[in-house]
Amino acid sequence: MDALAPPEPFRALLLFFLGSCIGSFLNVCITRLPAGESILVPASHCRSCKEPLPLRANLPLISYLLLRARCVLCGARIPVRYFLVELGAAVAALACHQRVGAGPRLGVHLSFVCALVAAAVIDLETGIIPDAISVYGMAAAFALSWCAPALAIADFPSPGGSLLGALCGGGVLLATAAGYRAATGRDGLGGGDVKLLAMIGSFAGWERVPGILAVSALAGSVCGIGLACVRKDVSLRTPLPFAPFLCLGALLWLY
Ligand SMILES: [Zn+2]
Structure with missing residues (x-):
């Protein structure tokens, strides 16, 4: 696979943002799959106070930094894993684009990388895949x-x-x-x-x-x-x- 030209700044920013959103969804999978919970319902909520999170607490990467790793509702600490997975997925989106270009191939390779990240983190945290x-x-x-x-x-x-x-x-x-x-x-x-x-x-x-x-x-x-x-x-x-x-x-x- 030949490396392609680097993405333009705007496209790179968009890819980084989309990647971080995918990372946010990965965090939901990493938290809920080992517990046998649905990854679709209920909507994003705090694991401590169980309350649904407002939009300002759901922005990938930004919310973690602005809220200083704490739940906006109850103040419970949010593990650094949430930030790292969002950042990792954002970087993976850029790296995969650089490697394989846009189109269906990007979707396939990025899905594969995300599945690996989720499996690795879940095994580290719970010992199961x-x-x-x-x-x-x-x-x-x-x-x-x-x-x-x-x-x-x-x-x-x-x-x-x-x-x-x-x-x-x-x-x-x-x-x-x-x-x-x-x-x-x-x-x-x-x-x-x-x-x-x-x-x-x-x-x-x-x-x-x-x-x-x-x-x-x-x-x-x-x-x-x-x-x-x-x-x-x-x-x-x-x-x-x-x-x-x-x-x-x-x-x-x-x-
Ligand atoms: Zn809370």
């Missing part, structure tokens, strides 16, 4: 592989490549998890990780799965060893959530 991201994402990728030629999305895998990518991604992690359990008697990887790499494989195609897995494993090992060196309460046997590293590996390898 909702099927709504991994399984539905896999179904969406497979459906998209059929209509990618009509939408002129040139670098999307064929239906066979997408299916093989899911089988390859899920199969490799499933075999790794079984081998680890046989060797150590402990569980090293969860079913959520298996389904997440299957989803990544269905988007990226089977050829890219080994590279993504290698980068993820390397990033996870470096982080695990680093944490064990600087923190007394972490050892090399301490389990770390693997989804953030799978997502990081996919982003680094693909983009």
Whole structure:
């Protein structure tokens, strides 16, 4: 994929704003999906006082800064994750546009990146990866592989490549998890990780799965060893959530 010319200032600003709005919706998904709540109703409300939030408390990035990370109604502290996810999605929108240009291809790549961000943050916060991201994402990728030629999305895998990518991604992690359990008697990887790499494989195609897995494993090992060196309460046997590293590996390898 060749990098395109940088977007014009106005378009860049618009993309940044749209990205931050997508980040705001991602925050809703990250908060509600693990709790089994609907992501559509009720409308945006404070998690502490449960009251619906007025418009001035719902502006992506701006509200967090103006209200100094506090609920406008009850003063409860708002986690910094809300700001970081909105900023991350805004930057992702610009980066994806820079990488793949405008049109349906931008929508596909940005959706994929947003799904990875949501999966990584949810796994960090709760230790689970909702099927709504991994399984539905896999179904969406497979459906998209059929209509990618009509939408002129040139670098999307064929239906066979997408299916093989899911089988390859899920199969490799499933075999790794079984081998680890046989060797150590402990569980090293969860079913959520298996389904997440299957989803990544269905988007990226089977050829890219080994590279993504290698980068993820390397990033996870470096982080695990680093944490064990600087923190007394972490050892090399301490389990770390693997989804953030799978997502990081996919982003680094693909983009
Ligand atoms: Zn409140």
